[in-house]
Amino acid sequence: MASARLLDVSRLASRAGQVATGVDRVELAYLQALTADGGTPVFGLCRTALGFVILDRLGLLALGQCFATRDFPKPDLLSRLNRRLTPAAKLGQSLVRRHAIGRGRRHGLRRLLRRRVPQGFTYINVGHSNLTAPVCRAVRAQPGARIAVLIHDTIPLDWPDLQRDGTVGQFAAKLRVAQTFADLLICTSAACEADVTRHLSRTGRIPPIVTAHLGLDLPRPAPEDIPPGLMPLRPYFVILGTIEPRKNHALLLDIWDDWGPGAPELLICGHRGWNNADVFARLDAGVPHVKEVAGLSDGAVAALLRGATGLLFPSLAEGFGLPPLEAAALGTPVLCADLPACRELLGNWAVYADTQDRYLWENEIKRLLQSSEAVSRPAFTPPVWSTHFQTVLAKC
Known part of the structure; x- marks a missing residue:
């Protein structure tokens, strides 16, 4: 058992005040779990524009509280004077x-x-923002220190043509x-x-690996948070x-483009990303019965x-989903792509369809539309964070 744990929060500090992504949520879950563990001291490491900062448990709790409320103090003078920092990084680093x-x-x-930081600590990096050889060498120089890194997926290497510029090389460097340096790799699924x-087998060393499904923080549904006019008055699907x-998304836009009168609503919930000019152009031009919305609350x-x-x-590709x-x-x-991670986590609960078979997707969507009121589905038990941390923290 480690004498202490050192959680890297560099990613969180760069994302202050923004809507949390999936990786952000995982890092926050680690922050909450480690600060709640009264048996092992916990510290935070953050890379800032001026160097490194160490937080104790109270500092980590303050960071977590600000993310929970999305209420961050105004940036300090050092951050305000740094023109290269994003507004989010100015808030977080301050x-x-x-x-x-x-x-x-x-x-x-x-x-x-x-x-x-006490000797014999374990450095835990979940968000990869500060995962560099100099940082790992500095950790390795401490007596008894160990390194644990969570790997979310290898999608940048498996689907390089779908990535933002520079992402593939950056991810490959972090994986190296x-x-x-890692004493332990944490994977989110067997897939x-x-x-x-x-x-890793192509290039040599494979560190010890532990697989632990991520937990699901299911928010309370909050219909009052839905913007006026967004909630459809007839059957609808969500992506x-x-x-x-x-x-x-292009697969669904093709289906809805050809559906014609009587099509259900399709709500596209999410921010616009990258390398998707054709889809953005179609959305801007308008697709019948399709609405795009971003920035919704979890509720x-x-x-x-x-x-x-x-x-839908x-x-x-997914490492977890x-x-x-x-x-x-x-x-x-759920109508889901036939992916190993999704089958591993959902079993027979979801309906799976090959993403190359548009005709199958059309038929399955129409079948769901016809049977939605008649089918009574068994309860689904999602993975929980307590199981994840029971598995992971026993090894770091």
């Missing part, structure tokens, strides 16, 4: 500096860790750092573990997630999912 128990310059991390093993090529999304005829999830789990936990039928 906050961690305010609660720091130690600060050090970029080349002083070894000394900072030696002064502020994990391969070189993810198989992918990680496949890639949830960033509008990026991997999520395969509003849950309310829309609960009232939907079904969640034609994603081309939260939207279908959220829908299933609310009792909403």
Whole structure:
């Protein structure tokens, strides 16, 4: 058992005040779990524009509270003067500096860790923002220190043509750092573990791996948060997630384009992403019975999912896949791409369809539309965070 745990919160500090992504939520879950564990001291490490900052448990709690309320203090003078920082990073870095128990310059991390964190700690990196060889070497220089890295998926390497510019090289570099320095890799599914093993086996060392399904933080449905005029008055479907090529919105737009009169509503819930100009142009031009909405609260999304005829999830690749789990936990039928991670997590609860077979997707959507009122579905039990952390923290 580690003498202490050091959670890297560099990603969270760069995302202050923004709607949390899936990776953000995982890092927040780790923050909450580690600060709630009274048996093992916990610290936070954050890379800022001026160097590194160490937080204690109280500092981590303050960071978590600000994310929960989305209420961050105004940026300090150092952040306001730095024109290269995003507004979110100005908020987050100001906050961690305010609660720091130690600060050090970029080349002083070894000394900072030696002064502020007990020997024999485990460094945990979930968000990858600070996953670099210099940081890992500084951790390795501490007596008894260990490194644990969570790998969400290997999608940038498996689907390079669908990534933002520079993403593939950045991810490959981070995976090499994990391969070189990690004492433990944490995978979110057996499918993810198989992918990680496949890639690492080509280049040498495979660190010990533990697989632990992520937990599901299902928010309370809040119909009052749904913007006026958004909730359809007739049957509707939802697709949830960033509008990026991997999520395969184009398949559904093709179906709705050809549907004609009597089509149900399709709600596209998510921000616009990258490399998707054709889909953005189609949405801007308008597709019959399709609405696009971004920035909804978690409660509003849950309310829309609960009232939907079904969640449509034609994603081309997933390491875990939260939207279908959220829908299933609310009792909403799921039509899902036939992916190993989704089958692993949903079993026979979802209906699976090959994303290359548009005709099959059309038929399954129409079947859900016809049978939505008549079918009584069994309750779905989603994975929980307590099981994840019971598995992971026993090893780090």
